[in-house]
Every structure is written in C-alpha cells, then in structure tokens.
Amino acid sequence: MTPLARLAAAVSLLAELEAAPRRPADAVANDFFRARRYIGGGDRRAIAERAWAVVRERLRLDWHLARAGAAPTARLLIAAHMLLAEGGRLAGLDAAFTGEGYAEPRLSPDERRVLARLEGQPLVHPDMDEATRLNLPGWVMEDLRNRFGGSLPEAAAAMETSAPLDLRVNLLRSTREEAARALAAEGIPTEPTPYSPWGLRVADRRPILNTRAFEEGWVEIQDEGSQLIAALADARPGMKVADYCAGAAGKTLAMAATMRNRGRIAALDVSAPRLTGAAKRLRRAGVDNAETHLLEAGDRWVKRRAAQFDRVLVDAPCTGTGTWRRNPDARLRTTPEDYSELITKQRAILDRASTLVRPGGKLIYATCSVLPGEDEEQVREFLDTHADFETVPLAEAWAEAGMKGPAPGEGAHMALAPHSHGTDGFFAAVLRRRS
Numbered sequence: 231m232t233p234l235a236r237l238a239a240a241v242s243l244l245a246e247l248e249a250a251p252r253r254p255a256d257a258v259a260n261d262f263f264r265a266r267r268y269i270g271g272g273d274r275r276a277i278a279e280r281a282w283a284v285v286r287e288r289l290r291l292d293w294h295l296a297r298a299g300a301a302p303t304a305r306l307l308i309a310a311h312m313l314l315a316e317g318g319r320l321a322g323l324d325a326a327f328t329g330e331g332y333a334e335p336r337l338s339p340d341e342r343r344v345l346a347r348l349e350g351q352p353l354v355h356p357d358m359d360e361a362t363r364l365n366l367p368g369w370v371m372e373d374l375r376n377r378f379g380g381s382l383p384e385a386a387a388a389m390e391t392s393a394p395l396d397l398r399v400n401l402l403r404s405t406r407e408e409a410a411r412a413l414a415a416e417g418i419p420t421e422p423t424p425y426s427p428w429g430l431r432v433a434d435r436r437p438i439l440n441t442r443a444f445e446e447g448w449v450e451i452q453d454e455g456s457q458l459i460a461a462l463a464d465a466r467p468g469m470k471v472a473d474y475c476a477g478a479a480g481k482t483l484a485m486a487a488t489m490r491n492r493g494r495i496a497a498l499d500v501s502a503p504r505l506t507g508a509a510k511r512l513r514r515a516g517v518d519n520a521e522t523h524l525l526e527a528g529d530r531w532v533k534r535r536a537a538q539f540d541r542v543l544v545d546a547p548c549t550g551t552g553t554w555r556r557n558p559d560a561r562l563r564t565t566p567e568d569y570s571e572l573i574t575k576q577r578a579i580l581d582r583a584s585t586l587v588r589p590g591g592k593l594i595y596a597t598c599s600v601l602p603g604e605d606e607e608q609v610r611e612f613l614d615t616h617a618d619f620e621t622v623p624l625a626e627a628w629a630e631a632g633m634k635g636p637a638p639g640e641g642a643h644m645a646l647a648p649h650s651h652g653t654d655g656f657f658a659a660v661l662r663r664r665s
C-alpha cells in the first residue's frame with residue numbers, strides 16, 4: 231500500500247472505532263482487518279499504529295477541535311494528530327489528502343479552516359483543564375486526587391507510557407532460572423521482576439508466543455502486579471481454594487503453582503466462554519487440582535459449600551483504570567455510570583463469596599483499579615457490615631505468604647501503580663475470618 235492509502239485506511243479504521251464506542255478497540259480492529267484480508271502485515275501495523283496514536287491522545291485532540299468549533303470526525307482527528315503530535319503542517323496535509331487513487335478525499339474548506347487554527351499549537355496546551363492536560367476523563371479526577379495526592383501528575387504520566395511484558399514462570403514445569411535461560415537461548419533476554427519471585431520482564435516487549443518456553447507451558451503472560459495478588463492469596467499445598475471471579479484463570483494458574491498441584495481449587499465465574507478458556511490454560515500448564523464451575527442464577531453451589539474454603543480470592547470486575555496504559559481506549563469507553571454499577575456489583579459478589587470462607591481462612595479482595603471507591607472504600611463498607619472479618623495488614627499478609635524482602639507498600643492494603651511500582655495499577659486487601 232502507498233503511504234496515502236495507509237492513511238486513508240487509518241481514517242476508515244478510526245471511523246469504525248467511533249461507530250462502536252462501547253466495544254473494545256482491539257475487537258473492532260480485528261473485525262476491520264478480517265474484512266480486508268488483502269491488507270498485509272506491515273500495512274496493518276502502520277494503519278493500526280496511526281489509529282491507536284489518535285485513540286491515545288483522543289481527549290486532548292477533542293479539546294483542540296472543540297475550541298476550533300468542530301466535531302471530532304475521523305478525518306479531522308487524524309489530521310489534527312498529524313499537526314499537533316507529529317509536528318506536521320497544513321501544506322503537508324494537503325499533500326496527504328489528495329483525493330487521488332486510494333488517498334483520502336481533499337480537505338473541505340471547513341476542515342481546512344479548523345486545521346489552520348491548530349497548526350503550530352502544542353498538543354498539551356497551557357489553557358487546558360487539569361484532567362485534559364493529564365489525559366484523564368474528568369470523572370476520575372476526584373478519586374485519583376484522593377489516591378495519588380501530589381503525585382497525580384507523575385501517576386498520570388506513567389499511565390500514558392507503554393506497559394512492559396511480564397511473564398510468570400510456571401513452577402509446576404520450570405524454575406525462574408531455567409525459563410530465563412531457555413528464553414535467552416531463543417534470543418529473548420529477560421530480567422527478574424523486582425517483587426514477584428516468579429516473574430520475568432521481557433526486554434523490548436519481544437514476542438514470546440512462538441518460543442519453546444511458552445509452548446511448553448513454562449511461562450504465562452501475566453503482569454507482575456497480578457502475580458502479587460496471587461502471592462498474597464497465600465494458597466498452600468493441600469488447601470481448599472476458591473477463585474471466585476476466575477475469568478481466564480490467570481490467578482488460578484498462579485495459585486495452583488504455589489499449591490504444588492496439591493489440594494483443590496475451584497475456578498468460578500459467570501462467563502462460560504471465559505471458563506472454557508480457563509480449562510484450556512489449566513491443561514496446558516499441567517494443573518490437575520483445579521475444577522471450573524459456571525455460577526448461574528439460582529445456583530446452589532456456593533450455598534452448599536458455606537465456610538469450607540481456606541482461601542477465597544475475589545478478583546472483582548472493575549473499571550480497569552489500573553490497566554489504562556495497556557488499553558488506552560478504555561479511558562474513553564468507561565463512564566461514571568459504569569463505575570457506580572460496578573461498585574454495586576462488587577459489593578454483592580464480595581458478600582456472596584465471603585460465605586465460602588472458613589473461620590480462620592482468608593478472603594482476598596482484588597481489582598485492577600486505582601479508584602478508591604472500588605478499592606479501599608469497598609473494603610471499608612464490607613468490614614462495616616461483616617463483623618466476623620478483620621484486615622490482615624499488608625506487611626503481615628506478605629510475610630505470612632512467605633514472600634521475601636519488603637512488602638510493596640505500607641499500611642493496610644496493597645495499592646500498586648505504574649509510577650510507583652512499574653506494574654499496572656492493582657489493589658488487594660487480605661481479610662481474615664475470625665475463628
């Protein structure tokens with residue numbers, strides 16, 4: 231494809247993303263390229279990169295376009311990005327929007343007028359409100375100020391960087407040293423992660439899916455923060471463990487490894503497709519102490535097993551604000567209504583899952599969010615209404631789980647963030663049911 235045809239394809243992709251604002255952007259992009267199989271790998275990458283670059287800067291681009299009195303069409307967004315983020319000039323845009331062959335149609339007089347106002351402006355403008363300057367939607371600001379205080383600019387900047395590729399070594403199949411050696415032999419250098427004893431960080435995010443270490447199930451892709459939640463669960467050999475929101479079993483796999491495949495884990499979820507994926511991953515990793523169970527309305531599974539579990543992990547559905555550096559489109563898609571609905575849902579899940587914990591057992595509540603409303607405040611509310619549970623402070627929970635070195639933070643709970651820990655944003659509280 232010519233560069234101008236790639237530009238036109240990026241405009242089409244962005245228009246499809248705009249038309250499906252509630253769908254995850256990567257799903258829309260997959261459909262877009264599936265319908266255009268004639269587009270080769272290099273062209274796809276270039277087209278997707280241009281569209282993602284706009285998605286990443288969307289809040290700021292919208293601000294500039296609104297100030298120039300224009301609605302954010304796909305063409306204007308791409309052109310504005312070329313001017314504001316790539317240092318382009320209006321004359322360059324005229325040379326790109328030529329209307330010839332597969333190129334985008336020429337800029338209309340109205341489009342040119344809007345873009346002329348943007349030419350030479352800085353992308354991050356001094357007149358912007360704080361939220362737009364930090365590339366955050368307004369509705370998270372109060373919560374994020376509460377969470378990060380004076381570090382908010384640093385935290386927000388780190389939420390714009392690209393995330394590292396972290397692996398968890400599957401101790402049922404390998405050791406950290408052995409897996410690192412195997413990856414290095416295939417040209418993939420790694421470094422041990424700072425907090426997780428099973429983590430490897432891949433240099434330059436090199437692809438690992440075709441390596442022997444991945445194919446043999448020696449390593450799984452898992453952010454270090456996610457590994458630490460599984461570690462805090464302190465699941466030991468012989469225990470009965472419930473992974474209440476197991477999804478695709480990321481944490482079930484990690485807990486099966488700390489249990490050395492001994493004892494029982496129940497991977498529970500309301501999504502059948504996720505549990506099917508989970509069962510596949512469990513087989514590949516050599517886990518044979520786990521079962522999956524689909525939670526359905528009127529299901530008596532939980533009721534019949536009241537107070538039977540040593541550990542119950544609730545990896546609750548959440549806004550995912552902690553993963554915004556990985557999913558830049560999510561900051562555009564998630565709404566304050568989603569946030570309040572999720573808080574209600576989390577409360578109900580926590581309440582139900584807690585009935586599974588035996589006296590003396592632990593309940594671990596976790597999210598990949600950095601918003602206190604679904605983190606600390608959710609835990610406070612739970613403790614206010616469940617007098618039989620108490621907090622295990624982070625340092626104590628860390629030591630009880632046999633983790634070496636200082637805990638990743640102080641105080642009652644674990645609150646990770648990209649700027650402070652180099653992980654995604656995660657929250658975890660360890661609660662113990664009194665005997």
Ligand SMILES: C[S@@+](CC[C@H](N)C(=O)[O-])C[C@H]1O[C@@H](n2cnc3c(N)ncnc32)[C@H](O)[C@@H]1O
Binds near residue numbers: 500
């Ligand atoms: C954050 S994801 C879990 C990720 C997973 N633990 C992992 O590490 O790969 C949250 C999960 O909660 C599930 N979920 C949503 N509502 C639920 C409910 N009422 N009960 C149990 N699981 C629920 C979702 O289907 C989703 O898989």
